[in-house]
Amino acid sequence: MLHFSPDEFANRRARLQAEMAERKLDALLLFAQDSMYWLTGYDTFGFCFFQCLVVKADGEMRLLTRSADLRQARQTSNIETIVLWRDRGGANPAIELRDIMDDMGLLGARIGVEWATHGLTAANGRLVEEKLASFGTLTEASDLVPALRLIKSDAEIVLIRHAARMGDDAFEEMLPLVREGADESALLHALQGSILRAGGDYPANPFVLGSGEDALLCRYRSGRRTLSAQDQLTVEWSGVRAHYHAPAMRTVIVGRPLIRHEELWAAARDGLSAVEDAMRPGQSFGDVFDAHARVMEEHDLVRHRLSACGYSVGARFAPSWMEPQMFVAGNAEPIRPGMTLFAHMIIMEPDSGTAMSLGQTYLTTDGAPETLSRLPLDLAFTA
Numbered sequence: 001m002l003h004f005s006p007d008e009f010a011n012r013r014a015r016l017q018a019e020m021a022e023r024k025l026d027a028l029l030l031f032a033q034d035s036m037y038w039l040t041g042y043d044t045f046g047f048c049f050f051q052c053l054v055v056k057a058d059g060e061m062r063l064l065t066r067s068a069d070l071r072q073a074r075q076t077s078n079i080e081t082i083v084l085w086r087d088r089g090g091a092n093p094a095i096e097l098r099d100i101m102d103d104m105g106l107l108g109a110r111i112g113v114e115w116a117t118h119g120l121t122a123a124n125g126r127l128v129e130e131k132l133a134s135f136g137t138l139t140e141a142s143d144l145v146p147a148l149r150l151i152k153s154d155a156e157i158v159l160i161r162h163a164a165r166m167g168d169d170a171f172e173e174m175l176p177l178v179r180e181g182a183d184e185s186a187l188l189h190a191l192q193g194s195i196l197r198a199g200g201d202y203p204a205n206p207f208v209l210g211s212g213e214d215a216l217l218c219r220y221r222s223g224r225r226t227l228s229a230q231d232q233l234t235v236e237w238s239g240v241r242a243h244y245h246a247p248a249m250r251t252v253i254v255g256r257p258l259i260r261h262e263e264l265w266a267a268a269r270d271g272l273s274a275v276e277d278a279m280r281p282g283q284s285f286g287d288v289f290d291a292h293a294r295v296m297e298e299h300d301l302v303r304h305r306l307s308a309c310g311y312s313v314g315a316r317f318a319p320s321w322m323e324p325q326m327f328v329a330g331n332a333e334p335i336r337p338g339m340t341l342f343a344h345m346i347i348m349e350p351d352s353g354t355a356m357s358l359g360q361t362y363l364t365t366d367g368a369p370e371t372l373s374r375l376p377l378d379l380a381f382t383a
Contacts (some may be wrong), residue, residue: 001076002041003242008155009078012039013059015148020057026109027101028055028141029128032117033317035145036063037243042077044069045318047119050085050093050127056104064097094127098135112141118319146324149314151338156244156314157363160340163200164246164361164372167239170194171248171375178233178252179382184209184224191237201240204321208236208249215251215355216348218306230255234355236344243315247342248373249359253381260349264356265379267299268345272358272377275309275327275343278335279362279369285331292327292345301347310343313361339364340372 030036033047051065062081073082083100085093174190188209206220211227215234231254238247271292278291292309312323325333344359362369
């Protein structure tokens with residue numbers, strides 16, 4: 001059930017070992033599910049419980065997990081050694097983790113830890129610190145695997161291209177249903193159903209779909225409404241293939257666009273063009289954000305824009321499809337070829353109750369970025 005070849009995984013492990021050697025780490029404790037998936041193929045939502053993949057500098061790996069994930073790990077990963085901790089009252093799996101590391105000869109070692117992940121709760125992190133603080137030297141290494149994942153391999157790009165096609169198909173299936181009297185439930189069903197029917201996955205976070213005043217939201221919220229004759233609908237969705245995401249975002253107008261909709265769409269389109277110009281080698285993630293901010297300022301929309309305008313995407317698990325690297329002010333992360341980046345223009349104008357959004361996923365190259373979506377950037381409306 002592995003999605004990549006043995007050579008692909010061997011190359012990833014070699015890159016990881018090289019970075020560990022550069023940081024003088026004897027071992028690395030992986031708690032992030034996307035890190036484990038990238039390195040081994042291990043695919044589960046069991047990271048809501050305590051689990052850890054221990055990786056030694058020589059490449060040896062051992063997974064500590066629960067019995068419910070034993071067969072999951074065997075069928076979806078290349079991990080050979082799997083150790084179980086038993087659910088029971090007062091269980092402390094950090095003790096089993098310490099025992100595993102002792103058996104691997106890591107007493108007194110310099111150990112990197114993925115602290116910044118949803119796969120390690122604060123409570124479990126305290127258990128790890130308590131049991132390992134005197135065992136070895138713990139050092140922050142949350143950025144190690146995400147940095148390696150930032151440049152996608154050819155095999156990963158194939159999956160992301162597939163995800164982008166799925167996303168396009170889903171939007172084209174939903175769009176004819178957007179009309180007066182349509183229920184938001186039917187629109188969500190069309191989007192998600194199209195992707196699942198095509199062999200895709202559930203997204204790492206719910207799709208955003210809101211109309212009326214909820215079109216100004218950029219998060220999922222429970223509850224559905226029926227579209228009015230004159231309405232606005234914000235949609236943020238993603239095709240997903242083998243957990244690899246290719247998000248997109250649009251605001252669709254029911255009826256005729258208001259003049260303000262057209263003005264905000266023009267600002268969003270100008271902003272996306274500026275971002276595309278900045279999304280090249282020699283520029284940084286911060287430069288991309290600055291390009292977006294300049295356009296919003298030119299359109300007198302500083303109060304109505306967000307403090308970020310996109311982020312890296314790839315294989316991610318709940319609760320978010322966002323990779324850590326974001327287009328925000330001051331981010332010095334350089335743009336390099338082989339990145340898959342989602343850029344969005346999100347404008348929320350509560351005074352007039354007007355929303356506008358425009359976004360798509362790109363593949364960076366040696367020059368201009370390649371748009372992975374075939375969808376037009378025109379202002380979509382039903383009249």
